Structure formats: structure tokens, C-alpha cells
Ligand SMILES: NC(=O)c1ccc[n+]([C@@H]2O[C@H](COP(=O)([O-])OP(=O)(O)OC[C@H]3O[C@@H](n4cnc5c(N)ncnc54)[C@H](O)[C@@H]3O)[C@@H](O)[C@H]2O)c1
Ligand SMILES: O=C(O)C[C@H](O)C(=O)O
């Protein structure tokens with residue numbers, strides 16, 4: 001629906017209050033009539049500007065900042081002042097600005113959150129306020145919250161515990177829900193559960209803006225999260241809740257506790273699994289091989305690693321392997337080396353995926369073997385890095401892998417860029433341009449022998465906006481692994497014409513189309529799986545068009561009209 005044909009919005013706001021409401025503010029784009037009707041005369045300079053003219057000035061201002069972090073601060077200021085302008089600007093310059101509002105610059109913004117803090121956005125729910133949750137949610141002042149991203153700041157990208165600074169992540173993720181998934185910013189809410197921090201620097205920083213207290217005990221934590229979820233369910237029972245960047249000891253237990261109780265998912269486990277399987281399928285298509293032929297080694301067996309491994313097993317089962325045979329194609333390495341069932345103290349989620357003693361014998365590997373030895377003996381065709389450890393993929397490791405596999409698939413997925421296991425440039429040089437690469441953070445194309453190779457950004461941002469849109473158009477009640485698998489397959493289809501030099505995924509500028517495709521496919525699958533009320537495809541398409549928000553100014557009338 002074009003902005004012109006949309007009905008006017010009836011407002012009770014006027015004067016400075018209207019200018020200070022970022023969802024409604026138009027700045028110099030308020031017309032003469034609106035300025036008169038809403039008591040804005042004299043509060044704005046004389047000239048009327050269109051959104052396009054405003055965006056032109058904003059882009060010049062943006063360019064006047066050299067450092068990514070300063071560009072981030074600038075864009076966040078635009079967002080907090082005029083959200084329509086912010087999203088218009090993002091839409092116009094998505095490839096350039098996505099790394100500024102999202103990964104990798106958002107990592108710096110989280111690390112420096114207290115230092116660069118300007119204005120309030122979203123909800124900070126701190127443990128000392130635990131008896132006041134309903135009032136806090138009420139203070140969000142948004143009646144129709146449809147998508148929430150929540151973190152406790154305990155594992156921000158590969159940067160560890162950032163405490164309240166972790167709020168940068170929900171803000172960045174929700175910006176992508178809007179720009180890629182067409183979800184109105186009026187429907188989104190970032191939340192930071194402030195349960196303290198164990199980061200010693202933050203505990204001693206005089207400017208730290210969070211609750212300056214060590215993280216609470218597990219028991220206190222569980223009770224607090226339970227209260228939070230109950231309060232959410234009371235106020236916004238149909239909202240989608242995305243768990244983001246929770247440390248390993250919390251991520252899966254929270255998902256297991258809540259996935260059947262409300263519409264929620266963990267992005268680092270499930271969203272990452274979906275994008276990675278989709279990207280792997282794209283690499284397999286280029287190699288003309290099924291995924292089930294690959295032998296896959298993970299460096300890092302945490303939330304992301306085990307989430308991806310589990311989804312690969314499901315995909316291999318769809319290709320015809322038994323679960324046991326699919327498992328045998330995967331080896332996981334964590335700090336203690338190759339994970340095996342002989343290890344006595346592995347958490348359940350790792351134990352389920354760890355190699356059996358029989359497999360170890362067959363491969364001639366010992367429990368706890370290091371990455372290089374595993375690569376020598378197991379001869380993997382795929383290597384996935386989700387360890388957060390810069391440099392973990394050394395030249396020797398990559399060259400050894402290529403000794404047994406001329407076109408290795410290598411995905412160093414750790415974020416932000418400074419935590420990557422090996423850069424695409426390094427991997428391409430060490431493999432003479434042969435490796436099929438995808439990274440979690442954005443990287444410039446690599447030139448080898450006069451040929452430019454684009455590097456796919458295998459980031460869950462290809463998935464979650466479409467999931468949110470699906471929930472909204474279909475009224476999905478629960479997010480399952482099967483729905484995530486549907487999203488993977490849509491992504492792989494969207495990548496079906498990619499050539500090696502174009503990279504394994506379409507560019508991020510295709511994200512709106514991909515999100516629409518994911519939304520429709522996931523919505524249809526949800527209906528089939530009885531997770532949403534029946535609707536025809538035509539009804540879903542109509543709902544999608546109706547909901548897909550585009551940044552354009554609406555006309556305003558006074559409520560008394
Ligand atoms: N590309 C994406 O979309 C995406 C999505 C999620 C996570 N990630 C990235 O993946 C990384 C891990 O995230 P996570 O949620 O799994 O964190 P996590 O803490 O749950 O897991 C990381 C694991 O790596 C292990 N590890 C650390 N050093 C290691 C080493 N030298 N060798 C082997 N293993 C080692 C840790 O013990 C831990 O189990 C982060 O950098 C994160 O930014 C990327
Ligand atoms: O935030 C990202 O860029 C991806 C992912 O969710 C991560 O935690 O690294």
C-alpha cells in the first residue's frame with residue numbers, strides 16, 4: 001500500500017512534544033498546515049523540506065564523520081529524533097550503513113555504551129526493579145508491541161559480558177526487523193535485562209550506566225526471568241520474543257524452558273543454524289554435492305556451534321541419512337579439544353553431539369584431540385568457526401585441510417570482525433582462491449589473480465526479519481525447528497543462481513525480498529503444522545502487503561477533528 005493511500009493518523013500530541021516523539025516527528029517536513037494545526041509555528045525553520053531533501057542533508061552529515069563509531073552515534077541520533085528519516089536513509093544506503101548500525105560497529109557501540117550514551121531507547125529492566133515489572137512494561141508506551149529482542153548482555157557477539165552495554169544489540173537487531181522485514185518501528189521493543197555484570201572493567205567504571213553489581217545467582221536469575229516472561233505474556237501475549245546474546249549456560253536452558261510456552265526463539269542457536277544451513281546448501285549446490293556428503297568440523301561447540309550442528313543433522317536426515325549416520329559426519333572441537341562421549345563433564349547439549357568411542361577408533365583420533373590433528377585425520381570438507389577466537393584458523397590448519405579437499409568450505413562465523421578465526425583474505429591466499437567462504441561479519445571482496453570474489457555474510461540477519469514478518473501475518477503461536485528449516489531452504493533457493501565470484505548468498509540489499517519469501521513460506525508451513533490458524537496464500541500475501549512498513553510520512557489530524 002503506498003503511503004499516499006494510507007489513512008491519516010489522529011494525534012493528541014502537539015508542539016515540542018510532537019517534535020520529541022521520534023516515531024511521529026517529521027522535522028522540517030511538517031507542512032504549513034500541520035505547523036499551524038499542531039502548534040509548531042516558530043519551532044521550526046521556515047523552509048519546508050521533503051523526506052528526500054532531509055535524507056540528502058543527513059547523508060552529508062553522516063559522511064562528515066570518518067570513524068564508524070561516530071557514524072553509528074550519528075545514525076542512532078537520527079533514529080532517536082526521526083525514525084521515518086532514519087529508515088529512509090537506511091533503505092537508500094543499506095549496504096553502506098548496515099555495518100554501521102549492526103555488526104561489526106554495534107560491537108564497539110556496546111563496548112563503549114556508557115561513554116557514548118545519549119538518549120533512552122527501549123526498556124532497561126534491572127533486578128532491583130523486579131517487583132515493578134508491569135509498570136515498567138507499561139512505561140514502554142507502545143500499545144501494540146509485536147516483536148521484542150531481549151538480552152542480558154552476558155555474551156555480546158564474541159566480546160563477552162558487556163552488561164547494560166549489551167542493549168546496543170537488541171536495538172540493532174530491531175532496526176533490521178524494520179529495514180529488512182518491513183515491521184513498523186511502532187511495533188518493536190528492545191529490552192535489556194540488567195542482572196549485573198561480571199566484567200571487572202565495567203564494575204569499576206565510574207561512568208557505567210548499568211546496575212553496577214556482580215551478576216545475580218542462578219536461582220535469582222531464573223525467578224527474575226520467569227517474572228519477566230509472565231509480565232510480557234500478560235501485556236503482549238502474541239508478541240514474538242527473540243532471545244539474543246545470552247551466555248552459553250543460559251541460552252539453551254531458557255529456550256527449552258520457554259519455547260513451548262510462548263512464541264519465542266533463540267537467534268544465536270536457531271537463527272544462526274538456519275542461515276548457516278542455507279549458506280551450506282548454496283556451497284553444496286556449487287559443488288554439485290548433497291550436504292550429506294560433507295564431513296564437517298566445528299571449532300567452537302557453544303550455542304551457535306551446537307545449534308548449527310543439530311540443524312545440519314535434520315537437513316541430512318531430510319536428504320535420506322539416518323540420524324546416527326548424520327551425526328557421524330560432524331565433529332565438534334571446544335577448548336578441551338575434540339568432544340567425545342568419553343568426556344565425563346560435558347553438558348547435555350554437547351554430549352548429544354559428541355563423537356562416540358567407535359567413531360574415534362575408526363578415525364584414529366583420541367578424545368580431546370586438537371584442531372590440527374582432527375583436520376589431518378578426519379579430513380573434513382567443511383570447517384565452521386564459532387569460537388570467537390581471532391587467528392584460530394592458522395595457515396597450517398587451512399593448508400592441511402586443503403591437502404585432502406581441493407575446494408574446502410570454510411565459514412569463520414565469529415563476530416565482530418576483530419574476533420574472526422581467519423579473514424577471507426587470509427583464507428583465499430592460503431587456498432589460492434579455491435575455498436568457498438562465508439563470514440559472520442561483512443568483509444570486502446577479495447582479489448586473487450585478477451578475479452574479485454564477494455564474500456557472503458552468513459549472519460542470522462538473513463533469517464530473523466522474515467520470521468518476525470511471518471509471525472505477524474500468520475499469527476504463529478510457536479517457533480519450531482521445522483519452521484527454521486523452512487527459512488533455510490528459502491535462503492538456499494534465493495541463492496540458487498549465485499556464482500562463485502558473486503559469493504554464496506545474494507547481497508544484503510536483497511534482504512527485503514528474502515524476508516518476504518521467508519515470511520510467506522514460514523507462514524504456510526506454520527499453518528500446515530497447526531501452529532497458526534488456516535489462511536490461503538492469497539490472504540497471507542495480502543496481509544504481508546498491508547503490514548510491510550515503508551518509511552514515508554503519513555498525514556496527521558488532531559484527535560478533536
Ligand atoms: N554469524 C552469525 O550469525 C553468528 C551467530 C551467532 C554467533 N556468532 C558468533 O559465534 C561466536 C560464538 O557464539 P556462541 O553463541 O556459540 O558462544 P558460546 O560462548 O556459546 O560458544 C563459544 C564456544 O567456543 C569455545 N571456544 C573458545 N575458545 C576456543 C578454542 N580455542 N577452540 C575451540 N573452541 C573454543 C568456548 O569454550 C565456547 O564453548 C561469537 O563470536 C558470535 O559472535 C555468529
Ligand atoms: O549479531 C550478529 O551479528 C550475529 C549473531 O547474533 C552474533 O551473536 O554474533
Ligand SMILES: [Mg+2]
Nearest residue numbers: 244245267268
Ligand atoms: Mg547474537
